[in-house]
Amino acid sequence: MAGDWLKMRHDLADDPAVIRLATLCHLEEDAVIGKLFRLWSWADRHSKDGQVEGVDLAWVDRLARCDGYGAALVRVGWLVETGEGLSFPRFDRHCSDTAKTRALGKNRVETHRNAGSVTRPDDPVTLDALPEKRREEKR
Template identity: 25%
Template sequence: MAGDWIKMRVNLVTNPKVIALSEQISYSGEYQDWSGMHGFIPSIGGTKQDFDDGVMQALRVTRYVVVTALLRFWGYANEHAKDDFIKSLRISDVDEIVGVPGFGRALESVEWAEYDEELRGLRIPNFSEYNTSGHERSAEAKTAAQRQKEYRDRKKSESAVQNVVKTSDVTSEVTRNRREEKRREEVNQDSDKPTRKKSTPIPADFYPNENGVAYAEEKRVILAVELESFRNWHLAKGGTFKDWQACWRTWCDKAVEFGRAGKAPAASESGQPSLPEFMRGAL
């Protein structure tokens, strides 16, 4: 399998040396007989110009014959050449390899091949510059086991990368979920905290609730009298409390403490009930 391919330029057919090769073998009578071109090239009864014109017309086809011959020759060289040299190969052998008469001499004329008399073999100048010989490729070729191992290692590496990405995604999702849970817990904790009441002035229309009225009856305070005093006192003082119902109950307790329970307050000089003594400075 090492010698089943070689590198060739796609525009080789227009290479100047290919054109020179084509012209040289086109003038060869041996090539004309082999290719059947002699029927298109006048050789008897015609002028040299006619002959040259016939060769030039046949040259279009000959260039593709040359490229095909080069493919076969370089493929052979790719298998057998070592250091740009094929031992025991002669110029005439090239014609047999490619199947085109006169091709070896034409190849030598453009310096793409030369016979070495001393080493008794064919030298191909600069061949290894553009091609790797089959021997070198065989030495460098990987075994099936090596290729399989590389494939498994590559798949393992890809799998490891995918696992890292998945782990990263899972970690990010867990972190995101934990943050969301913590945020909900904080919101719930904030909602569970009792709302702290703010101190406010006494409402102008304050009236004790049902518990406050029952508390006043229990303490035997006169509701109408004490309520009016309670309102007037705190409106005048401008005091603030968080729970005015609780403040009312304290007022009732003080009324009992100072003997106000069950008694109407004494009238002041203005004719209005006077405030109990404890209200003058206690609240």
């Protein structure tokens, strides 16, 4: 259980796998993404490593309220049937605690960079140069 939020890409609706899921399930891409969110949220709450025992593709269909959704996820490579249950490939990249920490860090860095720096890199360090001093020779 890695927290109460889920990391999702901005371009998920354009992902070829989502388009393929929509075709296989006769759904619009937005509906596919909503069902993915429901499934991934469930997996985030009930798995630490992407492995879930005791569930099968029929259960995924019931959760998604769409016949064939689990099989379609297997076809696009986003779900794997194991002998004991299901496995979510690349789970650690998106749903683990470290993935969420990385995402938060990335957002923090982007926010800082977008805020702009106080000085521009080409601004001189000192505004007024010190007056030039001359040494006089001793005689």
